[in-house]
Amino acid sequence: xxxxxxxxxxxxxxxxxxxxxxxxxxxxxxxxxxxxxxxxxxxxxxxxxxxxxxxxxxxxxxxxxxxxxxxxxxxxxxxxxxxxxxxxxxxxxxxxxxxxxxxxxxxxxxxxxxxxxxxxxxxxxxxxxxxxxxxxxxxxxxxxxxxxxxxxxxxxxxxxxxxxxxxxxxxxxxxxxxxxxxxxxxxxxxxxxxxxxxxxxxxxxxxxxxxxxxxxxxxxxxxxxxxxxxxxxxxxxxxxxxxxxxxxxxxxxxxxxx
Ligand SMILES: [Zn+2]
Numbered sequence: 001x002x003x004x005x006x007x008x009x010x011x012x013x014x015x016x017x018x019x020x021x022x023x024x025x026x027x028x029x030x031x032x033x034x035x036x037x038x039x040x041x042x043x044x045x046x047x048x049x050x051x052x053x054x055x056x057x058x059x060x061x062x063x064x065x066x067x068x069x070x071x072x073x074x075x076x077x078x079x080x081x082x083x084x085x086x087x088x089x090x091x092x093x094x095x096x097x098x099x100x101x102x103x104x105x106x107x108x109x110x111x112x113x114x115x116x117x118x119x120x121x122x123x124x125x126x127x128x129x130x131x132x133x134x135x136x137x138x139x140x141x142x143x144x145x146x147x148x149x150x151x152x153x154x155x156x157x158x159x160x161x162x163x164x165x166x167x168x169x170x171x172x173x174x175x176x177x178x179x180x181x182x183x184x185x186x187x188x189x190x191x192x193x194x195x196x197x198x199x200x201x202x203x204x205x206x207x208x209x210x211x212x213x214x215x216x217x218x219x220x221x222x223x224x225x226x227x228x229x230x231x232x233x234x235x236x237x238x239x240x241x242x243x244x245x246x247x248x249x250x251x252x253x254x255x256x257x258x
Pocket of ligand 1: 155156157158159160177178179180181182
């Protein structure tokens with residue numbers, strides 16, 4: 001049993017037995033790590049409140065060979081991101097970030113880019129400003145990090161130019177389609193000029209998202225196309241976002257346990 005340590009973010013967890021808890025981390029060095037926190041639910045637990053969802057800290061765990069469930073030794077809190085728990089909107093947004101992080105993350109395989117993206121997005125959400133804009137930027141950057149960046153500059157199928165105006169996003173093709181190719185595509189979604197402008201801008205540079213202005217219908221359009229494409233690529237439904245959409249049966253405890 002070897003001791004391992006890494007910077008980490010709590011992305012999920014569920015109770016185990018009488019007093020223990022299984023905590024899911026996304027770590028900088030080892031990707032997704034699941035570890036048992038013995039006695040975590042006791043009042044005088046040595047972990048205190050550090051194992052709360054979204055908490056950023058430094059993780060030390062005993063690796064159990066041939067098992068994907070390790071033993072938590074220590075989690076030193078760096079940033080609790082308290083603001084994320086102060087409103088339903090922020091809680092839901094942050095829940096989507098850790099849920100998608102858990103879906104995208106691989107056990108035992110660290111990704112500097114993915115870790116930075118998850119951590120940076122939680123930090124931005126914790127300011128409480130423009131959570132939906134921050135989430136849309138997270139989604140398109142996550143697609144890029146995972147190697148699924150959609151083609152937004154020319155027709156993804158024939159490499160031809162795109163006309164002005166509203167574009168067609170081919171879900172199976174993974175990018176925008178010219179009118180001729182669109183006619184042969186099975187499933188497309190519209191992308192308006194302001195939505196496309198936002199995607200290109202967000203990918204182009206690290207910008208101050210608190211100053212971006214997007215109409216409600218453009219936000220909804222972006223949410224719809226990005227989440228549909230992410231679900232297709234990850235092969236799973238995003239559960240946390242459906243919470244606000246009125247789907248019942250959601251529980252932070254179970255739905256984020258991965
Ligand atoms: Zn084409």
